[in-house]
Amino acid sequence: MRYLPKSPADREAMLKAIGLRSVDDLFAPIPAEYRLNRDLKIPRQMAESEIVDFFRQRSRENGDGYTSFLGAGAYFHYRPVIIDSLISRGEFLTAYTPYQAEISQGTLQSIFEFQTMICELTGMEVANASMYDGSTAAAEAVMMAVRLTGRRSVVVARSLHPEYREVLATYATHQGMPLTVAGFGENGRLNLKELEKSITAETAAVLVQAPNFFGTIEDVVAIAEIAHKHGAMLVVSIAEAVSLGIVEPPREADVIAMEAQSFGVPMGFGGPYCGVIATREKYVRQMPGRLVGQTTDKHGKRGFVLTLATREQHIRREKATSNICTNQALIALMVNIFMTVYGKVGLKELAKQNLAKTAYAAGQFAKHGKVLFGSAPRFSEFVVQTSEDPYAVNGRLLGHKMVGGLPLKKFYPELGNAALWCCTEMTTRTAIDTAVGLVAESERSVRSGKEEVDVEEVAR
Amino acid sequence: MKRMTRKATRHVNQNEGLIFEKSSAGKAAWKLPSLDVPEVDTAALLGGVERKDLGNMPEVSEIEIIRHFTRLSTWNYAIDLGMYPLGSCTMKYNPRVNEAVARVEGIANGHPYQPERISQGALLILKTLSECLLEITGMDAITLQPAAGAHGEMTGLLMVRAYHQSQGNARKKILIPDSAHGTNPATAAMVNYAVENLKSDSRGMVDIGALEAQMNEDVAALMLTNPNTLGIFEQNIHKIADILHAKGGLLYMDGANMNALVGKVRPGDFGVDVMHLNLHKTFSTPHGGGGPGSGPVAIKKPLEPFLPRPVVVTKTDGTLGFDYDRPQSVGRVRAFYGNFGMFVRALAYIQANGPDGLRQTTEDAVLNANYIRKGLEGTYHLPYSTPTMHEVVFSDKLQAKKGVRTMDIAKRLIDYGFHPYTTAFPLIVPGALMIEPTESESKEELDLFVEAMKSIAEEVEEDPQGGQEACFAVETHRLNC
Numbered sequence: 001m002r003y004l005p006k007s008p009a010d011r012e013a014m015l016k017a018i019g020l021r022s023v024d025d026l027f028a029p030i031p032a033e034y035r036l037n038r039d040l041k042i043p044r045q046m047a048e049s050e051i052v053d054f055f056r057q058r059s060r061e062n063g064d065g066y067t068s069f070l071g072a073g074a075y076f077h078y079r080p081v082i083i084d085s086l087i088s089r090g091e092f093l094t095a096y097t098p099y100q101a102e103i104s105q106g107t108l109q110s111i112f113e114f115q116t117m118i119c120e121l122t123g124m125e126v127a128n129a130s131m132y133d134g135s136t137a138a139a140e141a142v143m144m145a146v147r148l149t150g151r152r153s154v155v156v157a158r159s160l161h162p163e164y165r166e167v168l169a170t171y172a173t174h175q176g177m178p179l180t181v182a183g184f185g186e187n188g189r190l191n192l193k194e195l196e197k198s199i200t201a202e203t204a205a206v207l208v209q210a211p212n213f214f215g216t217i218e219d220v221v222a223i224a225e226i227a228h229k230h231g232a233m234l235v236v237s238i239a240e241a242v243s244l245g246i247v248e249p250p251r252e253a254d255v256i257a258m259e260a261q262s263f264g265v266p267m268g269f270g271g272p273y274c275g276v277i278a279t280r281e282k283y284v285r286q287m288p289g290r291l292v293g294q295t296t297d298k299h300g301k302r303g304f305v306l307t308l309a310t311r312e313q314h315i316r317r318e319k320a321t322s323n324i325c326t327n328q329a330l331i332a333l334m335v336n337i338f339m340t341v342y343g344k345v346g347l348k349e350l351a352k353q354n355l356a357k358t359a360y361a362a363g364q365f366a367k368h369g370k371v372l373f374g375s376a377p378r379f380s381e382f383v384v385q386t387s388e389d390p391y392a393v394n395g396r397l398l399g400h401k402m403v404g405g406l407p408l409k410k411f412y413p414e415l416g417n418a419a420l421w422c423c424t425e426m427t428t429r430t431a432i433d434t435a436v437g438l439v440a441e442s443e444r445s446v447r448s449g450k451e452e453v454d455v456e457e458v459a460r
Numbered sequence: 461m462k463r464m465t466r467k468a469t470r471h472v473n474q475n476e477g478l479i480f481e482k483s484s485a486g487k488a489a490w491k492l493p494s495l496d497v498p499e500v501d502t503a504a505l506l507g508g509v510e511r512k513d514l515g516n517m518p519e520v521s522e523i524e525i526i527r528h529f530t531r532l533s534t535w536n537y538a539i540d541l542g543m544y545p546l547g548s549c550t551m552k553y554n555p556r557v558n559e560a561v562a563r564v565e566g567i568a569n570g571h572p573y574q575p576e577r578i579s580q581g582a583l584l585i586l587k588t589l590s591e592c593l594l595e596i597t598g599m600d601a602i603t604l605q606p607a608a609g610a611h612g613e614m615t616g617l618l619m620v621r622a623y624h625q626s627q628g629n630a631r632k633k634i635l636i637p638d639s640a641h642g643t644n645p646a647t648a649a650m651v652n653y654a655v656e657n658l659k660s661d662s663r664g665m666v667d668i669g670a671l672e673a674q675m676n677e678d679v680a681a682l683m684l685t686n687p688n689t690l691g692i693f694e695q696n697i698h699k700i701a702d703i704l705h706a707k708g709g710l711l712y713m714d715g716a717n718m719n720a721l722v723g724k725v726r727p728g729d730f731g732v733d734v735m736h737l738n739l740h741k742t743f744s745t746p747h748g749g750g751g752p753g754s755g756p757v758a759i760k761k762p763l764e765p766f767l768p769r770p771v772v773v774t775k776t777d778g779t780l781g782f783d784y785d786r787p788q789s790v791g792r793v794r795a796f797y798g799n800f801g802m803f804v805r806a807l808a809y810i811q812a813n814g815p816d817g818l819r820q821t822t823e824d825a826v827l828n829a830n831y832i833r834k835g836l837e838g839t840y841h842l843p844y845s846t847p848t849m850h851e852v853v854f855s856d857k858l859q860a861k862k863g864v865r866t867m868d869i870a871k872r873l874i875d876y877g878f879h880p881y882t883t884a885f886p887l888i889v890p891g892a893l894m895i896e897p898t899e900s901e902s903k904e905e906l907d908l909f910v911e912a913m914k915s916i917a918e919e920v921e922e923d924p925q926g927g928q929e930a931c932f933a934v935e936t937h938r939l940n941c
Contacts, residue, residue: 001817003553003744004824005902014827014903018834026826027724029693029847034730040723042592045814048557054811055585055804059566062581063574070571073795080490082526084563087748090540091533094554097750098536100880102871106536107749110529113479120515130751132607135795163795166769170791174621174652217509246502248509268562269582270572270796271607272752290750313610313646314885318655323646326608326740330748340479340525344517346490352502353492359505360497377506394575406573410784429496 001045062269067431068403071381071422072213073134073161073239074270075262077350078426083264083337087330097290097329101305107329108304111292114336121244121339121347122258123251124278128289130328131275134259135164138207138237139171140288140322141257141277145205145233146177147286147321153178154205155198155232157190159212161239162411168207177204188216188373188383195226203232210236210250211243214420215358215381216373224252241335242424243379245342245351255279264338265331274331285311288322350425354380357423361432365421368440372418381422383408383415386439387446390419396438404435465915467542467908468877476531483518489525536749537879543901543909545832547851547882547894548641548689550719550741555812558744558805567804572796576781582800583780586772589807590756596818597715597735598728599758605768605798609716612736612755613647613683615768618790619759620681620710620734621651622766626788627708631680634712637666639689639886641716653680660888664690664844666700675707681734685714686727689886689894691829691848693720701731710734718742719898720826720850723819733760739799743806754802766790770797824899825850828906832897835910839917843889850898856891859917862924866891869916876912 006014011023020026027035046054068076087093091106098104098111111129118127131137142154154172156165158181165181172179180198185191190208199206206227210218220236227234236253238244241262250256261273279287285308293307313320342350362371362382370385383405386393390407397404405419412418423432502510520528537544544551562568570582590602606612617634624631633654636644645655658674661667666684682704687693694700701711713727713735719742721727727735739745739754759767769789770782782797813821826849833842833852840854856866870880870893882894897906 001813001820003555003812004817004820004899005905006824010903011824011827014831018827018830020830023823023827026823026830026849029695029849030725031695031698031730034697034725036723036725036729039815040818041595042815042818043588043811045817046811048812051557051808051811052561055561055564055567055808058581058585059564060581061578061584062566062570063578064566064569066574066578068571068574070573072573074572076569076571082489082522086526086529086533088559089530089533091536091538092529093559093746093748094539095536095749096544096546096549096551096747096879100537100870100874103535103537103874103879104749106532106534109476109478109532109535111749116478116480117517120517132611132752132799133795136607136611136793161795163792166792167794170618170768170793171650173791174618175650176652217506244511245514246511247506248511266563266568266801267571268568269570269579269800270798271794272754272799272801312642314642316646317642318645318649320642320646320649323610323614323643323650324608325610325643326738326747326753327751328607329750329752330746331752333749337525337529340518340520340528341489341522343483343488343490343519344514345519346488346492347514347517348511349492350490352500353495355502355505356495356497356500359500377509398575398578403571403574403578425492432497 066401066403069405069421069435070403072406072420073259074267075240075422075424076267076426077242077262077424079264079266080338080341082341083334086337087333092333093330098306101303105303108292110333110336112294112304114332115292117339118276118278121249122256122278123249124256125281126284126287127276127278128287128291129276130332131277131289131324132328133271133273133275134237134239134257135167137257137275137277138164138235139168141235141255142168142205142207143171143175144255144286144288145235148283149204149233151202151204152176153180153200153202154207155180155182155195155203157182157208157212159184159188159190159214160207160209160237161213164237187376188214189218189376190223192222192226195223199226199230199232203230205233205235207235207237209239211240211247211379214373214383215378217247217377217379220250220252240380242351242354245347246355247379260335263335265334272328272331274328274335284308286321288324290327353425354423357425357427358382361421361423364432364436365439368436368443380424381420383418383420385416385418386442387417388442389417393439393442396442397435400434400438402435465876465912468875474531476528479518479520479528480516482520482524485519487519487521489520489522542877543897543905544879545881545895545897545909547853547896548716550896550898551747552744552898553900554744554746555809557812558808561808562801562804580780583772585803585807587780589803590772592810593737593756593758596722597758598726599735600761601764601767602756602758603767604756604803605794606736606755606757607794607799608751608753609736609738609755610643610647611793612757613643613714614650615793616712616734616736616757617647617651617653619763619766620712622788622790623763624680632678633680635674635679635682637684637688639888640683640685641689641714644683644714663846664692665694665696668696668699671700671703675703675709677707679707679709681710681712683712683714685716687717687720687849690844690853691851692844692846693849697730716741717850720822722822723815724822734763739802739806744809745802745805752799752802754799768793821899828897828899828901831906832895832910836913839914840893851894851896853886853889854893855889856893859920860891862920864920864924866893869893872916873912878909878912
């Protein structure tokens with residue numbers, strides 16, 4: 001086995017040194033009746049070339065070569081090549097959690113820079129590195145608000161990513177945390193009147209997403225005012241980090257729970273991604289996850305260490321702020337390098353391109369289908385209502401090696417034949433025009449009533 | 461430093477400031493393609509929410525970024541540089557083919573919501589890995605959704621709770637041995653179970669008498685690490701399972717130490733009802749300075765209805781798909797399907813090994829730990845004489861007499877070119893030195909380690925003051941926390 005650095009003679013010599021005759025003696029502590037006396041029924045040992053072939057084949061069966069208009073929490077942005085060159089260095093890739101600060105300064109300083117940039121971008125004072133993803137970060141941020149306020153109930157915007165809502169519901173089930181959902185209005189934003197009605201003296205947190213699941217930018221200032229008036233904390237989830245380049249961050253929030261996938265992390269069929277919690281300094285002791293601080297060694301030289309570990313499970317056990325241990329460190333490094341590459345000016349220009357592509361696409365789609373929620377500002381996503389079922393529309397696109405918007409029926413049946421479309425800097429005008437053409441064709445066919453195609457099943 | 465070591469030497473070690481200190485307006489490492497749609501008036505589109513300034517974000521060039529991170533990287537210890545004797549952490553070699561296949565276009569760029577028809581590749585990876593892990597663990601069903609070990613623990617306990625609820629009583633507490641990892645009690649608290657400590661006997665195993673006395677209808681489950689954090693296989697495992705099952709409780713196994721068992725014995729065969737695996741330990745996915753991990757949870761049949769949504773199924777037409785219609789599910793624990801990139805790597809590792817390779821891996825891991833144990837026995841105090849598997853726990857009892865504690869020895873080890881072992885854990889051994897070499901170490905590297913540990917012990921005898929601090933070859937010295 002090519003990963004094992006021992007010859008049969010080495011093994012013999014080692015057994016002899018231990019004073020054993022055979023390797024079986026090492027497993028004597030396992031009761032004989034449970035020992036496995038056969039081969040595992042798993043694929044036989046494969047050569048490296050066979051493994052590569054296997055995964056190349058899987059890649060071909062996995063949408064390779066398709067142009068996609070999907071977003072909804074996983075965004076296709078260009079990843080500068082230096083991200084992979086740098087994270088592939090064994091000193092980053094194969095390092096352990098930086099508990100031993102003296103020989104982990106590389107990881108620690110890079111995390112410190114990551115935290116600093118996240119604070120700059122979010123307008124917060126402290127940021128951790130990291131949480132599993134945006135959905136668990138949002139759930140943990142809400143639980144943080146519950147601890148801080150001593151209250152238990154939570155108001156969640158229906159315009160929050162539906163799967164984030166599901167995750168929060170799972171986390172909240174056994175914590176005795178009642179969840180109330182507040183709907184969205186005609187403009188796609190959280191309905192403030194409904195929010196006002198849902199908040200009580202027991203509300204610990206209001207959780208909204210900005211830009212929200214529909215790509216619409218929420219009125220965070222107004223939401224914060226309502227939440228704070230009732231003594232509740234405002235937790236804002238950010239799923240599309242690139243928006244921070246051109247959209248004001250939710251500075252009025254008390255906690256920001258972010259998904260940083262857009263910053264240089266491959267979509268990778270849903271993970272691994274990078275969740276982050278950012279908040280005010282005064283709340284740091286209730287913040288879960290690892291935190292790096294700056295300090296000095298005995299010679300006065302600057303150095304970095306994991307700090308405030310007393311919040312964490314290895315010290316506090318059942319009284320910890322969270323059970324999180326392993327996080328998404330290497331992904332945070334990808335995010336860090338991405339933020340460094342684009343920096344102060346690049347992030348803004350990048351966000352502007354996303355905005356321009358989306359504005360163009362929404363304008364084109366509006367000529368043929370109905371684009372919802374146009375009266376509030378949006379970033380890179382928009383909802384298109386069609387006459388035809390969106391699965392059928394997507395069936396038309398798939399034939400052109402295109403994946404259309406995400407059909408919303410599953411999550412928002414009240415929106416009818418609606419789909420969530422997304423554009424980034426990677427979306428070309430040609431692709432937009434082709435997709436718009438196919439949607440127009442779908443609209444024409446429904447109106448003329450001639451074509452009775454049922455492509456729904458194929459497109460699912 | 462009085463002694464010369466055969467492994468560590470002085471090495472070029474450059475200073476490197478913060479990236480912000482290199483920033484200067486007008487430098488750039490990016491270039492966007494020219495815009496193929498009309499420019500937009502951002503003020504008109506966004507109005508009051510337009511962001512004007514990004515604060516102190518850096519402006520640097522590409523070469524500066526490459527040098528910055530390359531220099532930083534040289535301050536890290538890593539598996540690629542040498543052994544990580546960290547107990548229960550299983551810091552094994554991270555095969556490079558894993559990284560290569562995770563970056564193949566259709567795998568790296570698959571969107572989680574792309575239609576199932578064009579996701580068959582990803583779905584087959586999920587299915588194949590699931591089948592392999594079920595065969596390895598001897599369990600009946602599995603979810604790959606949890607993002608790390610602790611997340612898997614939470615998912616497992618959620619299923620335990622749902623199972624008991626379906627039986628009419630969710631029960632109140634979880635029994636956790638005093639040798640357990642800190643995530644176990646922290647997790648129980650997140651699922652709103654009370655934690656009750658279970659003490660170990662003089663051999664370092666679960667005290668069967670205590671378990672019998674503490675087990676009753678209020679206990680939902682026992683969370684057991686097997687082999688435990690002392691590296692000891694719980695020889696009475698069947699009895700433990702029987703005691704739990706007799707009172708309707710479940711046996712949860714923390715799979716942190718699965719590297720001692722793969723291909724040799726299956727938890728499903730010795731009475732485990734729920735367990736999580738750590739793909740970033742046993743199945744070679746990189747630790748990356750703290751993550752990402754992946755914590756699949758495998759279960760026995762009675763718990764299957766409670767698996768997180770969605771699960772992968774084979775549809776009537778033979779293609780693969782996701783089943784969301786799971787009315788008894790505990791719900792989602794994460795958006796999408798889990799840390800998919802880690803599944804790709806773990807499957808590549810299983811394929812590279814096959815059944816024979818996985819068994820040899822386990823044998824070598826246990827051989828290595830016992831070789832170290834034999835080499836250091838006598839030099840360091842061994843609090844439990846019970847045979848151990850893939851790791852061994854010493855204590856600093858002998859060195860403490862001279863005022864040198866486990867942390868001092870661990871830091872000194874850095875000078876000898878090794879990452880420290882795990883200090884002060886498990887909690888039942890005062891001044892613990894917890895050592896797990898994994899299968900990835902050659903006899904030569906193990907000999908160097910034993911030599912280094914013996915040399916430190918001699919230093920302690922000769923000059924207890926001198927051996928207390930890492931001297932050089934590190935970027936910074938012991939830091940003020």
